[in-house]
Amino acid sequence: xxxxxxxxxxxxxxxxxxxxxxxxxxxxxxxxxxxxxxxxxxxxxxxxxxxxxxxxxxxxxxxxxxxxxxxxxxxxxxxxxxxxxxxxxxxxxxxxxxxxxxxxxxxxxxxxxxxxxxxxxxxxxxxxxxxxxxxxxxxxxxxxxxxxxxxxxxxxxxxxxxxxxxxxxxxxxxxxxxxxxxxxxxxxxxxxxxxxxxxxxxxxxxxxxxxxxxxxxxxxxxxxxxxxxxxxxxxxxxxxxxxxxxxxxxxxxxxxxxxxxxxxxxxxxxxxxxxxxxxxxxxxxxxxxxxxxxxxxxxxxxxxxxxxxxxxxxxxxxxxxxxxxxxxxxxxxxxxxxxxxxx
Amino acid sequence: xxxxxxxxxxxxxxxxxxxxxxxxxxxxxxxxxxxxxxxxxxxxxxxxxxxxxxxxxxxxxxxxxxxxxxxxxxxxxxxxxxxxxxxxxxxxxxxxxxxxxxxxxxxxxxxxxxxxxxxxxxxxxxxxxxxxxxxxxxxxxxxxxxxxxxxxxxxxxxxxxxxxxxxxxxxxxxxxxxxxxxxxxxxxxxxxxxxxxxxxxxxxxxxxxxxxxxxxxxxxxxxxxxxxxxxxxxxxxxxxxxxxxxxxxxxxxxxxxxxxxxxxxxxxxxxxxxxxxxxxxxxxxxxxxxxxxxxxxxxxxxxxxxxxxxxxxxxxxxxxxxxxxxxxxxxxxxxxxxxxxxx
Numbered sequence: 001x002x003x004x005x006x007x008x009x010x011x012x013x014x015x016x017x018x019x020x021x022x023x024x025x026x027x028x029x030x031x032x033x034x035x036x037x038x039x040x041x042x043x044x045x046x047x048x049x050x051x052x053x054x055x056x057x058x059x060x061x062x063x064x065x066x067x068x069x070x071x072x073x074x075x076x077x078x079x080x081x082x083x084x085x086x087x088x089x090x091x092x093x094x095x096x097x098x099x100x101x102x103x104x105x106x107x108x109x110x111x112x113x114x115x116x117x118x119x120x121x122x123x124x125x126x127x128x129x130x131x132x133x134x135x136x137x138x139x140x141x142x143x144x145x146x147x148x149x150x151x152x153x154x155x156x157x158x159x160x161x162x163x164x165x166x167x168x169x170x171x172x173x174x175x176x177x178x179x180x181x182x183x184x185x186x187x188x189x190x191x192x193x194x195x196x197x198x199x200x201x202x203x204x205x206x207x208x209x210x211x212x213x214x215x216x217x218x219x220x221x222x223x224x225x226x227x228x229x230x231x232x233x234x235x236x237x238x239x240x241x242x243x244x245x246x247x248x249x250x251x252x253x254x255x256x257x258x259x260x261x262x263x264x265x266x267x268x269x270x271x272x273x274x275x276x277x278x279x280x281x282x283x284x285x286x287x288x289x290x291x292x293x294x295x296x297x298x299x300x301x302x303x304x305x306x307x308x309x310x311x312x313x314x315x316x317x318x319x320x321x322x323x324x325x326x327x328x329x330x331x332x333x334x335x336x337x338x339x340x341x342x343x
Numbered sequence: 344x345x346x347x348x349x350x351x352x353x354x355x356x357x358x359x360x361x362x363x364x365x366x367x368x369x370x371x372x373x374x375x376x377x378x379x380x381x382x383x384x385x386x387x388x389x390x391x392x393x394x395x396x397x398x399x400x401x402x403x404x405x406x407x408x409x410x411x412x413x414x415x416x417x418x419x420x421x422x423x424x425x426x427x428x429x430x431x432x433x434x435x436x437x438x439x440x441x442x443x444x445x446x447x448x449x450x451x452x453x454x455x456x457x458x459x460x461x462x463x464x465x466x467x468x469x470x471x472x473x474x475x476x477x478x479x480x481x482x483x484x485x486x487x488x489x490x491x492x493x494x495x496x497x498x499x500x501x502x503x504x505x506x507x508x509x510x511x512x513x514x515x516x517x518x519x520x521x522x523x524x525x526x527x528x529x530x531x532x533x534x535x536x537x538x539x540x541x542x543x544x545x546x547x548x549x550x551x552x553x554x555x556x557x558x559x560x561x562x563x564x565x566x567x568x569x570x571x572x573x574x575x576x577x578x579x580x581x582x583x584x585x586x587x588x589x590x591x592x593x594x595x596x597x598x599x600x601x602x603x604x605x606x607x608x609x610x611x612x613x614x615x616x617x618x619x620x621x622x623x624x625x626x627x628x629x630x631x632x633x634x635x636x637x638x639x640x641x642x643x644x645x646x647x648x649x650x651x652x653x654x655x656x657x658x659x660x661x662x663x664x665x666x667x668x669x670x671x672x673x674x675x676x677x678x679x680x681x682x683x684x685x686x
Contacts, residue, residue: 096456
């Protein structure tokens with residue numbers, strides 16, 4: 001990734017504070033002439049391009065955090081938001097939320113809107129379209145303006161920033177291993193047709209668990225579903241053929257639909273078909289039978305993301321010259337919540 | 344409600360545009376001296392107190408809408424947000440969301456934060472605590488600054504503004520009537536222990552349906568539940584006593600918990616116990632048996648609220664002097680979605 005020079009880097013190079021750089025670039029007379037001219041010359045040499053509004057508001061800390069998430073109906077994102085709110089409120093920060101609707105354009109527009117002085121930093125999960133396009137310029141831009149970003153769940157290696165993820169591969173591995181431990185041999189993976197990075201990792205974990213246990217990896221048992229409406233038809237055909245005796249579904253809507261389809265066909269869950277879902281939501285808890293899930297620990301993820309962002313903001317706020325840009329990626333542990341849909 | 348004079352009223356009284364008033368109050372030389380002094384004198388006489396930041400930003404339209412809702416895990420609010428986003432995006436508006444967590448203080452802080460130049464107007468549903476306190480000064484303030492507010496679902500008569508509601512009383516009446524039509528005689532109302540206005544209206548509708556059908560209204564059958572955890576215990580005692588043969592629950596979490604409790608006791612739904620829930624969410628759709636619900640039409644509610652707000656914003660934008668302050672309250676129709684939990 002090619003990086004433009006940031007306010008922060010200018011400050012570091014010239015051994016002055018960020019506000020000194022900011023004020024010098026606005027030609028503020030608060031800064032002595034020598035420093036001012038040095039900063040301006042340096043910025044010009046490195047072709048520094050500020051966002052004017054953000055620059056002028058640089059020193060007006062809003063004590064607000066912006067969240068950008070793909071959707072709101074998804075229970076997982078609700079729990080992450082609750083986790084962020086807890087830590088933010090404890091630390092005197094407000095939270096504003098924008099939805100990208102899994103659209104690249106909406107993600108860009110929302111970030112631009114919030115970056116213009118409404119918030120101090122972002123916590124975000126990428127839209128599907130952004131991941132598909134691989135275009136992250138809008139995120140690079142806000143980071144280059146000195147606005148910290150923490151990514152969670154749907155992240156990218158192309159952006160250097162703090163990240164909070166779960167080990168999707170290990171989580172999928174654990175789920176599939178538990179099905180194998182219970183004697184299941186034909187385990188289907190029911191997943192989405194999309195470009196979300198986590199889907200790939202879950203598939204890898206599924207495959208590794210099978211191979212480690214000497215079971216065949218059969219491409220036909222990876223069932224890609226367009227949406228919940230087509231789920232029932234696809235699943236019902238495969239169930240008729242008795243193609244599998246266990247299912248690992250990447251979300252709970254697929255899992256509950258599979259259980260309903262199996263019940264209609266007279267199959268018993270878990271006797272004839274064991275089911276595990278990714279994401280521990282309210283459907284899994286309240287369906288009959290209740291569904292064994294891999295908990296994504298959304299609240300913990302939100303807690304951690306907020307903590308990372310606020311620490312970075314407070315470090316900036318103290319104009320801590322020693323603040324490093326060694327970004328970290330926190331891996332939140334998942335765990336299997338056993339319920340009635342497995343043995 | 345005692346009203347302070349607003350920018351808009353000053354403009355109307357003096358037959359000038361809102362921006363003329365705004366600029367005059369900032370003593371802008373763009374406005375002729377005579378008008379400027381007249382506006383200032385008028386504002387002083389009526390003790391007009393502007394919010395300075397909002398005033399200075401008055402003419403910087405953000406093309407953003409702020410939503411304040413009590414919580415995000417609630418499916419109903421998610422659907423309202425989706426409805427707002429649709430209409431907002433079609434009209435080139437962005438949407439930012441803040442959660443009050445049903446706390447008065449958070450509601451006030453979030454409104455203050457957003458009113459300071461981030462958005463053009465609000466769509467909001469009151470927090471429980473705000474309804475309990477009956478303190479709406481924060482809403483009056485933003486309205487007095489000339490920032491339109493549309494309330495939905497949890498509204499108050501103490502604020503004059505546009506509102507979108509459902510007829511909670513009629514909706515409850517319809518649900519209870521349908522249970523009576525199916526021969527149920529002992530119908531329980533399972534509700535929350537709180538101060539939300541809609542709870543009262545639903546109870547009224549429940550009572551009216553019973554009395555209109557010559558059935559006794561028995562206070563003991565109004566079951567007030569603290570939270571979902573206590574729901575199971577309370578319900579199980581009453582089911583043992585066979586105190587009722589049908590339930591109208593004010594949310595789907597209560598409804599699904601009641602069904603699970605009844606199943607554990609060997610009771611059949613709907614044969615031994617018919618169940619209807621308020622709010623059509625994913626739990627009702629995917630539970631076994633699926634649950635008959637009163638659809639609150641969240642998406643329609645969101646569509647309507649966004650339409651009302653944008654119309655008011657665009658009217659302001661055109662400095663339409665004829666713009667009236669005749670606020671309207673739109674009533675969105677509900678309907679019963681019949682599923683397996685009733686006959």
